[in-house]
Amino acid sequence: MTTARAAAAAILALALAASLYGLPLLSVAANRLALGTPAFGAAAGGGHVHAVAGLGLAGLALLAAAPGRVGAALALPIFGAAVLLLAAGLGAGATALLDGRPTAARASVGSGGWCAVIVLLAAAGWSVRAFRTPGFGAIAIAGLAAGLTTLARSGILDHLSLAVEFRARHAVLGEAIVQHLVLAGGALVLACLSAVAMSLWRRGQGLVEVVVSGIQVVPAVALFGALVGAFSAVLSAVPSLREAGLSALGPGPAILGIAAYLLLPLWRGLAAGLGGTPATLVDAAEAVGLGRRQVLLSVRLPLGAPVLVGALRVAAVQSLGLATLGALVGAGGLGRIVFDGMAQFAPDLILLGALPIVGLSLAADAGLGAAEAMARRRWHS
Structure with a gap:
């Protein structure tokens, strides 16, 4: 011992x-x-x-x-x-x-x-x-x-009071979980696509770093409020967007705001994962006739997979937590139950909304953590 x-x-x-x-x-x-x-x-x-x-x-x-x-x-x-x-x-x-x-x-x-x-x-x-x-x-x-x-x-x-709250709101809870997953998943997909696009802009990497790092210091409530104002201005200028179903309140600004906070870990993960391949391996791959795309798919991606999955893991957990704030702009999700409990000073109602968020975050962390370990064993053993 x-x-x-x-x-x-x-x-x-x-x-x-x-x-x-x-x-x-x-x-x-x-x-x-x-x-x-x-x-x-x-x-x-x-x-x-x-x-x-x-x-x-x-x-x-x-x-x-x-x-x-x-x-x-x-x-x-x-x-x-x-x-x-x-x-x-x-x-x-x-x-x-x-x-x-x-x-x-x-x-x-x-x-x-x-x-x-x-x-x-x-x-x-x-x-x-x-x-x-x-x-x-x-x-x-x-x-x-x-x-x-x-x-x-x-x-x-x-x-138990928590069980009583669950029986009273189990239908609402199920709907809120689905909304929460849609918000978090939509923001994660948008952030992944944006991070890839930013990584392709090689000359602007300094500006990208300033922007994605600067977003992290903006309070979430302030960013969401600014996005609501921006959406309102755009909808006023282009009324046809409102007719298409877009609104200043709802999932739109919530997904955009959440995605903005996910850019930093994803962008840095891409830079570290794809840029960390030893130059000797890249030279050897090119020497045997592999093109840039083949080097990317056969060398850089496999070797950088653990770092890439690790960045995705951080972003996924972060998105599930930030999706709680979507309720502030009318996007629903589990945050609606949490804020209802806060408004009513009902601790068990707050827990009813918070515990699924914790569970979803732990599940995402465990699942992607296992995928990261698997990638590390396969390509770095």
């Missing part, structure tokens, strides 16, 4: 214990807007709390004592079981605490519950990294999602 690994396990163990026993696991309020009364430890999660603590400590002990794939393979299911047991305990605790209260009463997950989940997921991530096998993380995420889905369908989570 190395000192660093033991220290990391000890820190996570202390954080888990502090979350489960020192912070409120649930908060019970008269309604969704009122301040809640905190419920701690076993009063909130019953005997599940002690079981979660035991499982978490056992998993961390395995990671610290048994390095490598064996310890990781044994610890990961333990952390997954701890997360599911914690969710079940909080659901059962919410049911017990709301018993006999008015129907408007709510039981929300408290800071301790969220912190405990974060600690357990961090430990699970440690296990995945220690296992060092492509696809292991995706299998773990799928298993955890299946377990949570089973718990939700069993009804044990029904009295």
Whole structure:
């Protein structure tokens, strides 16, 4: 057992214990807007709390004592079981605490519950990294999602405030997810095409760098507002565009604004990926008769693939986060739910919109991260 690994396990163990026993696991309020009364430890999660603590400590002990794939393979299911047991305990605790209260009463997950989940997921991530096998993380995420889905369908989570908000808005949530993906995907495609076009303008690379770097310091709200004004001016000058379905509010300015922020990582990724090929390899390829296009397709692109996918990974995650602000200009998406929750001072409604954004971002990061690793193994092994 190395000192660093033991220290990391000890820190996570202390954080888990502090979350489960020192912070409120649930908060019970008269309604969704009122301040809640905190419920701690076993009063909130019953005997599940002690079981979660035991499982978490056992998993961390395995990671610290048994390095490598064996310890990781044994610890990961333990952390997954701890997360599911914690969710079940909080659901059962919410049911017990709301018993006999008015129907408007709510039981929300408290800071301790969220912190405990974060600690357990961090430990699970440690296990995945220690296992060092492509696809292991995706299998773990799928298993955890299946377990949570089973718990939700069993009804044990029904009295948690987040579940109540989901039942009230599940149709709106599905539509918002689709809108969010359209905004993020459309902006990513537009930014990719624009970055390629900018990279082809060799004489203007200095100006391109100034522009794409300067956009990063402009506040997103200000940029979106400026784009709404610009769209309004263009539509006033060319009324036929309005008849074609374009509007100053909606997806148009949102996609353009998001794409503007994605230009820097994509443009730099293209420059680093295609320009990082050793000159000796390019000379050798040209010496055997390959043309410029063949050199690009057969030499530069394969060798630069990890960098290119890495840039796409950064831009994809960034686009999913920035798409939240599309709601400010009437583009919809998950940001609409988040801002509705902020306007109503309803934390669980905010979470209902924010958690899918986090999930989509993590999924995009994991998927493109796996693609980046695959490209690196294929072309740089």
